[in-house]
Amino acid sequence: MxxxxxxxxxxxxxxxxxxxxxxxxxxxxxxxxxxxxxxxxxxDADFLNGVFVEVFRDVDLRFYDPRAMIELGKALGVYVGVPSECVVVGSGSEQLIDFIVQFFLEKGDEAISIVPSFFMYEKRVWLSGAKLIAVPLKADLSLDVDGILEKVTEKTKLIFVCSPNNPTGNEFGWREIEALADSCSAVVLVDEAYAEFGDGSICQKAVEKENVIVLRTFSKSFGLAGLRFGYFVANRDLAPALSEAVPYTVSTVVARFVEKLLNRFxxxxxxxxxxxxxxxxxxxxxxxxxxxxxxxxxxxxxxxxxxxxxxxxxxxxxxxxxxxxxxxxxxxxxxxxxxxxxxxxxxxxxxxxxxxxxx
Missing domain, CATH: 3.90.1150.10 (Aspartate Aminotransferase, domain 1)
Structure with a gap:
């Protein structure tokens, strides 16, 4: 172990x-x-409970509802301003982190993460048998783009950037993310768990890149920590390829609930x-x-x-x-x-x- x-x-x-x-x-x-x-x-817990009651009244749990996922994807696409085919959903951002690690990393590969940052990146990389390379933020907590790129090798498959970053609280701009994406072939995974509390998202720009994935969750700004729903955004080629490999982890109830909540933003x-x-x-x-x-x-x-x-x-x-x-x-x-x-x-x-x- x-x-x-x-x-x-x-x-x-x-x-x-x-x-x-x-x-x-x-x-x-x-x-x-x-x-x-x-x-x-x-x-507002009462507000959320009211929406949930509506969902249970509308959903027949005896049947599959493939339309629920299609319509959820469209709603999320509208919310972040990207085509629906660029959106992939899962049961929480941690499940999607695990999926992305398993998809891109094999034993002997390497991933890079800024530090200090969210502990889950290191945990999932270690469990995959790959190696995590830590690159500290600068003294002013800005992203050390040159420092990260210096650590990139042919074994580097993933680069983790949390923005706004947990636990430092600061966010990084598109210019730094784009510099990383344009300077190496590794996939840059930007974790935007706290993005709604910041100055904006990079989703609309990220879909223009072949090697950028933006991870998001409903646990923070939407207050659904107990629901376990997350999604990521990637370009038109990468997102469908990843979607085919993601297991069905989002229920019809959760899909319809999230869609209703987006309609009441x-x-x-x-x-x-x-x-x-x-x-x-x-x-x-x-x-x-x-x-x-x-x-x-x-x-x-x-x-x-x-x-x-x-x-x-x-x-x-x-x-x-x-x-x-x-x-x-x-x-x-x-x-x-x-x-x-x-x-x-x-x-x-x-x-x-x-x-x-x-x-």
Whole structure:
């Protein structure tokens, strides 16, 4: 069995169990503030449940519905501004990462990933028997295009770029992605899990390239973390070839639900704007605290480094019922904490508790 001990996965730990933490603190589980998983608290659960009820009323679960996938592809194409044949769907972005790794990598191949970044790239590459080459971001967290290209060899088949990047929160422009794609034959996989919280997507430009895939999810901006739906966009030749190899993992219920939600994007847009507004307030408030270094963010989280001792601050927050993500020691940014952008009252509780811990 493969071991990830000592790898870049070192920052990945299990999230504290809310019920156990509540019992330890002698409080109700509802009093524990869980801000460590980048979930979208602005989503209206009643709204989503209402849409789901409509879907179950309309769908006959006894039968296959091939039209559901066709119409979902068209709706997604309209949403990101590309032809529907350029869209491939799956049961969450992690399943699609796994599929893409299996499709392009064999034992002995190499993939490149920026670091620090999403841990799943390394995990899937290792499990495929290929080798992951890590290229750190520059000191200003910009993409080191030359550094990446210097690591490209004839064995390099995939390059992972997360934008906006988890955990640094910054996003990269099309110019850098295009420079990578035009300078090598490797497939550049751009993970846009947090794109709706940023300044835009590269999907429309990516379909013009033969070796760019843009990966997206409904877990973040659409608030469907429990649904497991994702998709990717590629050009007219690459997407159909990949689509033929993707297993049928999206049910008719999920397909119809996602399509209905896309048709009601005005509600989703309000949720996104709520996150972005609170994110800016959270960053400003954190930067007002003495001894706290805060990274800019184009995602639904903020990464920060308390100079008073990261582990002590993390434990102090935990003991007061506030759960954030301890990222561990990472390349370039060092040991940081990451907090999900919550609703205004959640952010107020977090900030008040953090001030108490720091003092």
């Amino acid at each position: 493969r071991s990830f001990r000592g790898s870049l996965l070192g920052y990945v730990g299990s999230s504290p169990d809310v019920k156990q933490l509540a019992a330890k603190l002698v409080v109700s589980p509802s009093e524990v503030l869980k801000l460590d998983a980048n979930e979208n608290f602005f989503v 005005d509600a989703v847009k309000d949720w996104i704007e709520g996150v972005k507004s609170e994110r800016e307030r959270l960053i400003e408030e954190l930067r007002s605290l003495r001894g706290v270094e805060v990274l800019d963010s184009k995602a639904n989280f903020v990464t920060f480094k308390p100079k008073a001792g990261v582990e002590r601050v993390y434990r102090g927050l935990l003991e007061k019922g506030v759960v954030v993500k301890d990222l561990g020691e990472l390349p370039v940014i060092g040991h940081c904490l990451r907090v999900t952008v919550g609703l205004p009252y959640m952010n107020d509780v977090f900030l008040r508790t953090l001030k108490d811990v720091l003092n």
